[in-house]
Amino acid sequence: MQTYVVGGAVRDELLGLAVKDHDHVVVGSTVEAMLVAGYKSVGKDFPVFLHPKTHEEYALARTERKTAKGYKGFVMHASPEVTLEEDLARRDLTINAIAKDADGKLIDPFNGIADIKSKTLRHVSAAFTEDPVRILRAARFAARFNDFTVASETIILMKQMVAAGEVDALVPERVWQELAKGLMEDKPSRMFQVLRECGALQKILPELDRLWGVPQPSQHHPEVDTGVHVMMVIDYAARQHFSLPVRFAALTHDLGKGTTPKDILPRHIAHEERSVSLLKEVSKRLRVPNDCKELAHIVAKFHGKLHQAPQMKPSTLLEFLMQLDAIRQPGRFNDFLKACEADSRGRTGFETCETPAANLMQKVLEAAVTVDAGTIAQQYSESERIKQAVFEARVEAINKLVPHQRN
Numbered sequence: 001m002q003t004y005v006v007g008g009a010v011r012d013e014l015l016g017l018a019v020k021d022h023d024h025v026v027v028g029s030t031v032e033a034m035l036v037a038g039y040k041s042v043g044k045d046f047p048v049f050l051h052p053k054t055h056e057e058y059a060l061a062r063t064e065r066k067t068a069k070g071y072k073g074f075v076m077h078a079s080p081e082v083t084l085e086e087d088l089a090r091r092d093l094t095i096n097a098i099a100k101d102a103d104g105k106l107i108d109p110f111n112g113i114a115d116i117k118s119k120t121l122r123h124v125s126a127a128f129t130e131d132p133v134r135i136l137r138a139a140r141f142a143a144r145f146n147d148f149t150v151a152s153e154t155i156i157l158m159k160q161m162v163a164a165g166e167v168d169a170l171v172p173e174r175v176w177q178e179l180a181k182g183l184m185e186d187k188p189s190r191m192f193q194v195l196r197e198c199g200a201l202q203k204i205l206p207e208l209d210r211l212w213g214v215p216q217p218s219q220h221h222p223e224v225d226t227g228v229h230v231m232m233v234i235d236y237a238a239r240q241h242f243s244l245p246v247r248f249a250a251l252t253h254d255l256g257k258g259t260t261p262k263d264i265l266p267r268h269i270a271h272e273e274r275s276v277s278l279l280k281e282v283s284k285r286l287r288v289p290n291d292c293k294e295l296a297h298i299v300a301k302f303h304g305k306l307h308q309a310p311q312m313k314p315s316t317l318l319e320f321l322m323q324l325d326a327i328r329q330p331g332r333f334n335d336f337l338k339a340c341e342a343d344s345r346g347r348t349g350f351e352t353c354e355t356p357a358a359n360l361m362q363k364v365l366e367a368a369v370t371v372d373a374g375t376i377a378q379q380y381s382e383s384e385r386i387k388q389a390v391f392e393a394r395v396e397a398i399n400k401l402v403p404h405q406r407n
Contacts, residue, residue: 136178233346
């Protein structure tokens with residue numbers, strides 16, 4: 001029995017990055033031998049175990065054979081006869097197919113070290129085409145290591161996979177999982193750039209894919225192209241280390257611009273409503289989690305209205321605050337403002353622009369929550385009168401805190 005550290009731990013060490021988790025491959029062992037040695041079995045689809053002391057993952061060396069479309073269409077084979085090189089050969093990218101033995105010696109049968117030095121994301125073998133998830137993973141690694149380039153021959157394979165319908169066999173949960181991970185990388189736009197280049201984005205997120213080539217008014221959007229704008233928005237959100245819900249909202253806030261009638265371009269009248277409708281379809285199709293879905297909904301619906309806040313009177317500001325449910329959900333409201341900040345600054349030449357509307361709405365919320373609704377409720381017996389009294393008190397509080405906002 002021989003064990004090797006493999007995959008991300010070896011890659012990140014060679015890149016000089018912090019290593020978070022260690023994955024191990026075990027050669028020359030069996031399930032029974034691992035259990036006798038005290039390892040705990042946790043693998044469902046193939047033999048994976050937890051070390052009795054470190055709790056790190058140890059997987060038996062295995063090979064796989066393609067039997068059907070999709071990422072589950074495989075038969076796994078693990079036995080003491082499977083070699084380390086055979087196990088590494090089934091991995092996706094060469095930079096992930098490097099192993100290190102107990103003495104620290106590197107085993108690199110597919111030249112992953114050379115690809116790390118040349119900053120290249122390259123498939124290990126033609127077996128890459130057998131698993132459509134690898135398209136998403138390659139794109140995600142392009143977002144993580146954004147100074148790496150996907151090898152041209154790997155892009156060709158990815159295009160062939162898309163043409164063969166492999167992407168169509170992906171299950172929604174796995175697509176969302178990879179997209180979510182990619183959105184949380186350092187430069188998420190690189191993921192979508194790679195997915196567009198190989199044709200996978202049109203299959204996975206056609207609502208997003210159609211944004212490229214759609215013009216916007218140059219006085220507000222010097223970058224003009226809507227797809228370019230959205231990529232700038234998500235990259236800004238990444239630089240600010242915003243949460244996944246904020247980044248997903250940033251990604252989907254302008255989907256409606258892809259369906260704007262051509263005869264009114266570059267204007268996008270009522271694109272917010274169309275964005276909401278398309279977002280519902282996307283969220284249902286990809287089974288997007290509620291926190292991401294709900295924030296994206298209010299950002300898509302109200303990001304345009306936010307810019308009108310400085311012209312609103314106090315009562316209208318409060319009504320807008322209530323539409324956003326900001327008093328009950330201040331955390332989500334704060335995320336809404338972050339997504340709108342990313343939208344505003346995700347434009348050429350506007351990267352450091354002020355956000356007066358967002359600042360104003362923060363003050364409006366601060367004023368509204370100073371009102372003690374419970375005390376007011378004790379003064380009236382009718383619910384409608386209570387609501388009216390609370391509303392009036394909050395308007396007055398807004399008037400005092402934001403005196404320039406007059407009725």
